[in-house]
Each structure stands twice: as structure tokens, then as C-alpha cells.
Amino acid sequence: MIAFPRLVHELALHSAARRAEDVALAYRQARWSYGEFATAIEQIGRGLVGAGLARHDRVAVYLEKRLETVAAIFGTAYAGGIFVPVNPVLKPPQVAHILRDSGARFLVTSRARFDALPESIADCTELATVILIEGDSEEGARSDSIQLLSWSRLLGEAPGHHGHRAIDTDIAAILYTSGSTGLPKGVVLTHRNMVAGAESVASYIENVPDDRILAVLPLSFDAGFSQLTTAFCAGASVYLMNYLLPREVPKAVARHGITGITAVPPVWIPLSRLAWPAEPRTLRYIANTGGAMPVTTVKKLRTLLPDTRVFLMYGLTEAFRSTYLPPEEVERRPESIGKAIPNAEILVVRPDGTPCATNEPGELVHRGALVAQGYWQDPERTAARFRPAPGQPAGTTVAELAVWSGDTVRADAEGFLYFVGRRDEMIKTSGYRVSPTEIEETVYASGQVAEVVALGIPHPELGQAIVLAAVPADGAPLKLDRLMEFCRERLPGFMVPAHIETRKALPRNPNGKIDRKGLAAELAESFAATGH
Secondary structure, three states: OOOOOOOHHHHHHHHHHHOOOEEEEOOOOOEEEHHHHHHHHHHHHHHHHOOOOOOEEEEEEEOOOOOOHHOOOOHHHHHEEEEEEEEOOOOHHHHHHHHHHOOEEEEEEOOHHHHOOOOOOOOOOOOOOOOOOOOOOOOOOOOOOOOOOOOHHHHOOOOOOOOOOOOOEEEEEEEEEOOOOOOOOEEEEEHHHHHHHHHHHHHHOOOOOEEEEOOOOOOOOOOHHHHHHHHHHHHEEEEEEEOOOOOOHHHHHHOOOOOOOEEEEEHHHHHHHOOOOOOOOOOOOEEEOOOOOHHHHHHHHHOOOOOOEEEEEEEEOOOOOEEEEEEEHHHOOOOEEEEEEEEEOEEEEEEOOOOOOOOOOOOEEEEEEOOOOOOOOHHHHHHHHEEEEEOOOOOOOOEEEEEEEEEEEEEEEEEOEEEEOOOOOEEEEEEEEEEEEHHHHHHHHOOOHHHHHHHHEEOOOEEEEEEEEEEEEHHOOHHHHHHHHHHHOOOOHHHHHOEEEOOOOEOOOOOEEOHHHHHHHHHHHHHHHHHO
């Protein structure tokens, strides 16, 4: 019996001890009760240890949402390993980067996904074992230095083994998010971070065992993964959905009696244009994260779903979740991102760390139990983002670290926060944080451009659309169709440019650097003129 969950997998095991027969997970026609889920967690955890997993080994999970995906993640935690969820829409080079950067020794994936990886993972020297979830035909097979195991073999592996002992300050997960430059960086989260986050979110959303939560976001997203932990914290049920078409969401709500959904603006905007079934009205709440939801969209959703509570939230992977606006405030201040979530403090400060005055813009700083441990194997970027919290008592010998978000906000006289802007050059599109450098490097690889800049241009549905300004190589005209196809082959859909503009030269500032700010203003006009 788990008296009180302190480790992330114990959230599910604790609920299993209280309500073993209740549905924990559902995918299509398949169902796992909490008792069955707990058994799967323990079997997979023991199987991983039996297959050679050492304490703190990284286990990458590269699958679409399905029961085995969740079991592999929580089974890794049970075993004492560190799980690394990989967004299933990423292409092989990006998957390979995550495998290399995390030093993953295990990879759980499907046969089709693995078959697409060999060239990309040739230099992933630490990868030792790949677990294929379909069939038994690969049992015991080997590919170069990588051992292939079937899922069924893993479940039967060394049943006497138990997971390595873990404590709540051990690393539980590495969630990869794009940086302002370069390839994705891994945010390091402990068991304590994740359990505290689950308890905080479940408390203000008021999750209960009767809730049926529709998981539409990728599990590699902090907000997507939170759908699992908050549900298991409350003993609720999670219905997994690989989101493709908006019209499938209302159907799923009606079919399964869904009571809660958390999504991002590019999901909510098209959903606000659909006709939702009048009965049964089971949807108790909806929540938005990953960017500001247009006020018009909020109003449409409230009209369509008059009995549904709306939570508007702000978060960053480095702190899981930071603020929320209570539903009763949505009518009065729909532009607000609210106030701090339970067990967190949000500060608005000047560059020197002193507090801002009412309505004075400043940087949002998050302190508390949800603050991550930094970026995996990246001390320089960790030191830039995770810094001593402002206002610590004089004489403090061990400084508490906070997340300095880089986002500019202001607080009104009642303490409600409003998002002002993003200080860095990150592009936020369709709820994803995208590195412009990663897109630019892909376009350079086409051989068609001499110079290229990727920028985020305001877009009513995407938040920002990705627009390129490119100087052709050798003065030859850009073959736009071919360049777009090149991008589609090498980038996930959310990173493919919406528009490419050819330039003879890119504007520069007095220091010789590309004038991104001025170029963004020009491209915004050009992009609007194209009718996109």
C-alpha cells in the first residue's frame, strides 16, 4: 500500500490500491483498470531491470499515444530509470539527437518507426536495447550492437527482479523542448517536481475519480503529460486520443462521457467553430495552455458549452505550470493569465531583481516545488535560465533557484497577470516552442539558399506562423515547391514554413547582425498581403 505518493509511478499505484476496478486508461476499444495498469507498470519495471537497466538509465519512448506508451513511461519510473518521451511527429534526425543527447540506453518503439531510424542512430553509441511493441518475431534478434527485444519478452523478463530504490529528489524525466538557438534541450524533472505538479493542477481544476479526461496533446509536452499525472493523482480515467481532425473531439466527448480537456489555441480555435452535441453535456471543464487563447474563441466556446468551466493557464516546461485564471474571472478579464497556481510563487521583476510596480512590465520569475533542475548536460543554458530567486533573506548561504522565464508580463492592482511579450526569439506555433535555428539549418541543407532567417509572424489561429526570408544560393531563383517539399520531408508538420519570401539580401544592424526585428515587421506585411 502506497500511503502517500512521492514518486511519479506511485500516483497510479496509490489509486490502484484504492480503486483497482476503476478505469485508469482507455485507447480505442481497449481498457485498463487501475489494477491492470498497476500490474503492467510492475511487469515492465521488472522486465527493464531484468534486461539490464541500471539506476538512472534513460529510456526513450517513441510511440503514438496508446496503452503501451503510458505503461513504458511509468514502468521506467518504477524501475528506477529516467523516462524520455519523444514526440511521435518528430523525424529521424530529431529523434536521433534526443537519443544522443539524453544518452538513452533503451528505446521503446514500433517496428515501422525503428525501421526508419537506422541511418540516423548510427552514432547513438549508448543505445543498447530496442524494445519493439509488436509481435514476437524479433525476440533475441540483434542489429549491429543493438539488442532487439519484443514487448512480450520484456513482460516475461526476470519476474523476480524489482525496481531500483528511488527517492523523490531523483530525476524522473527529461522532457525535450526547443531552445532559442540550436537543437531541442532536455528539461530535467525530479519525482518531486512531477508529483507536486500533479497535486497542484488536480487541486485547482478539482479533479475527482469520476472525471474522464481526454488526452489530446502529445505526452512529450509538459501539459500533455500532466493529463496523466493529474488524472492518476485523483484516481480519474484518461482516454488517449491521437489528435488529427477537430471534428473527432466532440464525437469522443459524447462517446465516452468526457468531463475534461486541456489543449492549446490551435486546437481550441477550430473546435470553437464546430457544432457540439447538445446532449449529453458531460464536459465539466476545458483548459487552455501553450499560448494566449483569442478572446473571441473563449466567447464562442462559452456559448457552445454554457455548462462548462473554462480555465486559462500559462506555463513553461521548466516549471510545468505557473499560473491559471479561475473560471469565475474569465468574463471579467479574459486576457489575463491569472495568478500563481497552488504551491508556487510568481514574481514580476526588473532586470536587477527588484519588484515591478503595478502595471509595470517585467520578467516573470517562478519559484517553488515545480521548478525543474535545469537542462540536461547544459550548464551554460542552465545558469542563464535557473538563477537565484529574487528577494531571498540576507545571509542566505544556499540560494534557492528560480526559473527566470524570459517572458515579459505585468500585474494589475489586484495581482492578476497579463502576458506582454517574449524576450527571446523563440517561435511559438500550434502550441509548440520552435527553434528558428533548427529550421534555418534544415533549409541550408537544401543547398538552395545562401542565407535564411526563420521568424514567427502573428497568426490568428497558430499564434505565430513560421515565415522564411531567404537569399538564393549563387543568384539562382529559389524553387519554392521543391524547397517546401524538402522541409516537409525533414521537419514535423508544425515546423514547416507557412510562407517563404525571396530576398536579394537580408537587412543588418550596425553590428553586422541580421536585423530580425525589422525583418519581422516587413515579413508581417508581406505575409498578410499573400492572403495566408
